[in-house]
Amino acid sequence: MRIYVQGRDEKGIGRIGFVDVDAGDPTRVLRVSPDPVLDVGVPGAFDDNGVFQTCVLALPDGTLAMYYVGFEICHQIRYRLLTGLAISHDGGETFQRLRATPILERSPHELHIRGGPFVMAEGGVYRMWYVAGSEWETLEGKAMPVYDLHYLESADGVIWPEAGSRVFEMNRDVEHGFGRPYVVKKHDGYQMFYSVRKKQPLGYRMGYAESPDGRHWTRLDEQMGLDVSASGWDNETVEYAAVVNAGDKTFCFYNGNDFGVTGFGVAELIK
Incomplete structure (x- = not known):
């Protein structure tokens, strides 16, 4: 299995590479990309x-089409996150931007964040679940973005509407963000694995939802079955689940403390 990851340099700037792992034992690393498959954008771009x-x-x-997020430092707000698209013609060894501007640009209804996309081609259309937001609030003395999950459709996977429909409501008393969704199609509907950014304790936990059609979702977070560890690299936060089947096994790749500062982990579904 090839897992695309972000590696950060000493300044905290991230670039995209990959890690190849054994599908039968994903803790066994086979190869790590020596160079980024996609580097930062040109100065002044949304992903610089x-x-x-x-x-x-x-x-x-x-x-291969890679939907990715560009990180842009701002002055009046801390940062902006918009979605770009890059294409690989060599089996995923390298990617080239389709264009230097976002495919999900700022819009009146989704002003600061239009990122975290998960895209699926189905029934002649491209379906996207993503995060969007236009607000910030102060938590523990720090300005934090407010963003939730939205849904869009596109005929070509490149041109998308300016705003999507909200997937489900957030509990603003205890939550301020839903992180990148990961959608799995099953024979009887859809599963969504996402991250819930909590206000107390401040940080991410895992979320889970089900849907008969990919549009109408029911939150079932208590069924996720994966929480922080008692100690170690993921004892404070867990987020960004990617759930894949390999033979008769199901694996969940995820990040831990500080958005995965020390790497990523894997959990196996107990059936």
């Missing part, structure tokens, strides 16, 4: 201060 991958999709022509 970091890029991070959220979804790679195989296209009918044999190429």
Whole structure:
């Protein structure tokens, strides 16, 4: 299995690479990309201060489409997150931007954040679940973004509407953000694995939802079954689940403390 990851340099700027692991034993690393497959954008672009991958999709022509998020440092707000698209013609060894501007640009209804996309091609359309937000609030003396999950459709995977429909409501008393969704299609509906950014304790936990059609979702967070550890690299936060099947096993790759500062981990579904 090839897992696309973001590696940060000494300044905290992220670039995208990959880690190949044994599908039968994903703790066994086979290869790590020596160079970024996608570097930061040109100065002044929406992705000039970091890029991070959220979804790679195989296209009918044999190429791979990477939907990624550009990190832009701002002055009046801390940062802005918008979505870009890059294409690989060599099996995922390298990616080239489709264009230097976002495919999800700022809009009147989604002003600061239009990122974290997960895209699925189905029924002749491209379906996207992503995070969007236009607000900030102060938590523990720090300005934090407010963002929730939205849904969009596109005919070509490149041109998308200016705003999507909200997936489900957030509990603003205890939550201020929903992190990148990861959607799995099952024979009887859809599963969504996402991250819930809590106000107390401040940080991410895992969320889980189910849907019959990918549009109408029921939150079932208590069924996720994966929380912080008692100690170690993921004892404060867990987030950004990616759930994949390998043979008769199901694995959940995820990040831990400080958005995965020390790497990523894997959990196996106990059936």
